[in-house]
Amino acid sequence: MTRRNFLGGAALAAGARFRLLAADAPLDPAKEMAAILARIKPPKFSNRAFDITRYGAKEGGKQIATDAIKTAVSACSADGGGRVVVPKGSFLTGAIHLKSNVNLHLEDGATLLFSRDPKDFLPLVFTRFEGTECMNYSPLIYAWEQTNIAVTGNGMLDGQADADHWWQMRRGAKRTELVAMGDKDVPVKERRFGDGGGLRPNFFQPYRCTNVLIEGVSIRNSPMWELNPVLCKNVTVRNVKISSHGPNNDGCDPESSSDVLIEGCEFDTGDDCIAIKSGRNRDGRRVNVPCENIIVRNCRMKDGHGGVSIGSEVSGGVRNVFMENNRMDSPHLDRALRIKTNSWRGGELENFYFRNNTVGEVAQGVIDIDFYYPEGPGGPTGGGFKPVMRNVVVENITSEKSRYALYLRGYPEAPISGVLVAHCTFNNVAQPDVIQNVSDIKLVDDKRNGEPMKQG
Numbered sequence: 001m002t003r004r005n006f007l008g009g010a011a012l013a014a015g016a017r018f019r020l021l022a023a024d025a026p027l028d029p030a031k032e033m034a035a036i037l038a039r040i041k042p043p044k045f046s047n048r049a050f051d052i053t054r055y056g057a058k059e060g061g062k063q064i065a066t067d068a069i070k071t072a073v074s075a076c077s078a079d080g081g082g083r084v085v086v087p088k089g090s091f092l093t094g095a096i097h098l099k100s101n102v103n104l105h106l107e108d109g110a111t112l113l114f115s116r117d118p119k120d121f122l123p124l125v126f127t128r129f130e131g132t133e134c135m136n137y138s139p140l141i142y143a144w145e146q147t148n149i150a151v152t153g154n155g156m157l158d159g160q161a162d163a164d165h166w167w168q169m170r171r172g173a174k175r176t177e178l179v180a181m182g183d184k185d186v187p188v189k190e191r192r193f194g195d196g197g198g199l200r201p202n203f204f205q206p207y208r209c210t211n212v213l214i215e216g217v218s219i220r221n222s223p224m225w226e227l228n229p230v231l232c233k234n235v236t237v238r239n240v241k242i243s244s245h246g247p248n249n250d251g252c253d254p255e256s257s258s259d260v261l262i263e264g265c266e267f268d269t270g271d272d273c274i275a276i277k278s279g280r281n282r283d284g285r286r287v288n289v290p291c292e293n294i295i296v297r298n299c300r301m302k303d304g305h306g307g308v309s310i311g312s313e314v315s316g317g318v319r320n321v322f323m324e325n326n327r328m329d330s331p332h333l334d335r336a337l338r339i340k341t342n343s344w345r346g347g348e349l350e351n352f353y354f355r356n357n358t359v360g361e362v363a364q365g366v367i368d369i370d371f372y373y374p375e376g377p378g379g380p381t382g383g384g385f386k387p388v389m390r391n392v393v394v395e396n397i398t399s400e401k402s403r404y405a406l407y408l409r410g411y412p413e414a415p416i417s418g419v420l421v422a423h424c425t426f427n428n429v430a431q432p433d434v435i436q437n438v439s440d441i442k443l444v445d446d447k448r449n450g451e452p453m454k455q456g
Contacts, residue, residue, distance in 0.1 A: 029353045029393070033322050036293045040261045042236045043148035043211040045103040048082030050075055052091065059089035061113050066094040066120065076102050081148065086110040086155060094120030095138035098206070100146045106155025106217055113158050114140045116165040121201055122194060128207075128230050128255065129199045130175065130248075131280030131313030132182045133287070134191040139205035139228070149206060150213035159203055159222040159244070166200050166223035167246045173198035182283030183380070200224040200248070206232050213238075220244050226269075227252040231289060235260040245270040245303065253277055256289040256316055263295070268302040272309040272338070273328075276318050281344050281380075284315030290348075294321045301328040306338035307362075308354070312373050314347035315385070321352045329360025335407075336366045336399065339392075340373035343384030343411070350390045359399035365407035365434075366399045366426060369416055372409055386414035394421045401428040405448050410437035421446055421453075 055072045057065035072084045073096070081101025088109035094117075098104060106112065115121075121137040126144065129136055140159055143149050151157075161167055174197050181191045193199045200223040206212050208231045218241040219226050226242050226249065229235045235257055242251045242265070249270035254260045255277040267273035278284060278291045291314075301307040307328035310318050328336045336359045341347055359366055371377070371387050379385055389410065399405070405426035410416035415437045422444040429448050435441070446453040 027320065027351050029322060029355070032320060033295060036259055036295060036320075037261070039259050040234055040236060041211070042213045042215075043150060045101065045148070045150065046080060046082040048076070048079060049085050050082060051085045051087060053087060057091050059091060061090035061092045061111070064093060064115060064120070065091045069093055069096055073097070073099055073102055086112055086153070096141045097138070098141065098143040098146060098149045101148045103150040103152055103213075104141070106153035106157070108154045110153065110155035111158055112155070114160055116160050118195065124192060124194050126188065126207065127201070127205060128279075129178060129193075131255070131277055131315070132178050132283045133188045134178055134181070134193055134199070135189060136193045136197065136199050137201040139202045140223070141204040143206040143209050145208045146206070147209065148211045149209060150215070151204060151217055152213065152215045154216050155218070157203070157217055157219045159220070161221045161223045161246055169198040169200050170247050173200070175199070179281060182281060185282070185286070202226070202228045204228065205230060208232065210234055212236070214240055216240065218243070222246065222249055224248050225250040225253050228255060229257045229260070230255045232257040233259055237262045237265060239264040241266045243268045247271070250275045251304070254291055254294055255279070256287065256291055258292050260294045262299060263297045264299065266300045266302070267304060269304040271304060272306040273301040273304040274299075275306070275309040275311070276321060277311065277313045278316030278318055278347065280313040281315055284313060284345070288316050290317035290319055292319045296321070296323045297325050299326045301326065301333060302330045303332040305334045306368075307333060307336045309335075309338040309340065310349060310352065311338075311340035312342070312345060314341050314349060315345050317348040319348070319350045323354045324356050326357045327360070328357065328362065331361055331363060333362050334364045335368040336362050337368065337394070339369040339389065341387045342371060342373055342375050343377050343379035343386060344375055346385030346387050348388040350388070352391070353393045353395070354397065355393065355395040357397055359397065359402070361401040362399070363403065365404035366397065366402050367394055367405070367421070368407045370407070370409050371411050371414070377411055386411060388414070390417040392416075392419045394419075395423055397424040399426050402426065403430045404433060405429050405453075406433040406435060408435045408438050412437050415439040420444070
């Protein structure tokens with residue numbers, strides 16, 4: 001690997017070619033963030049309370065309360081909405097399906113324990129698994145085409161997954177079969193998995209919902225991704241604590257959704273803390289809905305593959321992502337900002353603002369943009385679907401320890417374009433930057449290991 005293989009040496013020579021943030025950047029970040037925040041309004045709910053014990057739920061975590069919770073949710077929604085209350089104590093349940101105007105509220109000391117029996121997450125529902133639509137086990141908490149829904153409170157959501165329950169399915173998962181169905185345009189209703197398919201359900205997946213709130217709860221031990229709003233509008237994730245170190249245990253994955261605020265959360269995960277997605281390969285291009293207008297602020301990222309990741313399932317595109325005032329720090333956190341795709345997944349990726357974040361220690365790169373994840377170049381028809389990556393602003397970042405400051409790899413025929421790194425300090429960097437096939441990159445007042453970072 002050539003460590004300083006810039007696409008066309010002249011690309012770094014003419015300063016007039018670089019798009020400076022103050023002059024001609026596509027967006028004014030402050031104005032755009034303000035406009036997004038003005039649109040994001042958490043849903044409000046009636047004070048009517050529907051305590052699940054009134055509908056037959058028994059505390060103790062032994063007797064399954066799925067039917068009682070279902071009845072409470074239906075009664076709440078039919079009565080115009082309110083709070084379905086989980087009181088102090090432990091309650092065992094299967095899949096919970098939310099309805100419009102329902103806030104599932106966990107009081108202090110309340111724990112929802114989700115069943116370890118996959119049969120308690122049947123019948124199959126319309127879902128996405130790693131960016132491909134299919135019929136599969138219900139997510140632990142699910143909502144389909146609902147409006148004004150929430151999961152709130154200071155209680156605990158425990159998926160009870162471990163090496164012997166859910167996570168072991170990964171070894172026999174029919175991932176390739178599902179992707180092949182997507183590539184052949186098999187109707188979604190015929191992509192049936194569930195028992196024997198090995199495709200684990202996500203924890204909370206609102207699908208095609210509007211006005212979604214997740215606030216205050218703690219989540220642990222998920223079978224798969226934790227929070228996964230798909231094709232949703234107006235989503236707030238606030239003050240949530242996630243600790244789950246299983247395989248593919250992403251913390252929060254907004255997917256093909258718009259106007260999403262993630263703030264004040266804590267992530268300690270077995271995969272990406274936050275991963276922004278928009279569908280995989282041909283199936284993602286069929287749905288063709290980008291993930292856009294995402295704000296991540298005042299969060300804490302501990303263990304994980306990436307603090308904020310964009311990808312890898314980004315075939316529908318991702319744009320307008322603002323990441324500010326977050327802290328990312330752990331020897332077991334691989335990267336701070338990670339953007340990952342390839343020529344199978346493609347995607348138009350633009351307008352990412354990673355500003356005023358603090359990075360303690362990461363194991364790999366502070367800023368990592370890689371078009372070689374994991375299949376690399378080539379694509380399904382030889383030429384593939386070349387990713388488009390433009391306008392990445394990294395500003396006012398301080399990091400204390402990493403292998404790389406910058407790890408950027410585009411394709412010769414599809415370079416990464418428009419990268420501005422300004423007023424950043426990278427300390428205790430072990431290896432030189434890797435920058436391959438990047439056009440229009442500008443470094444402004446940056447330091448690596450106490451020395452000014454030089455252009456070229």
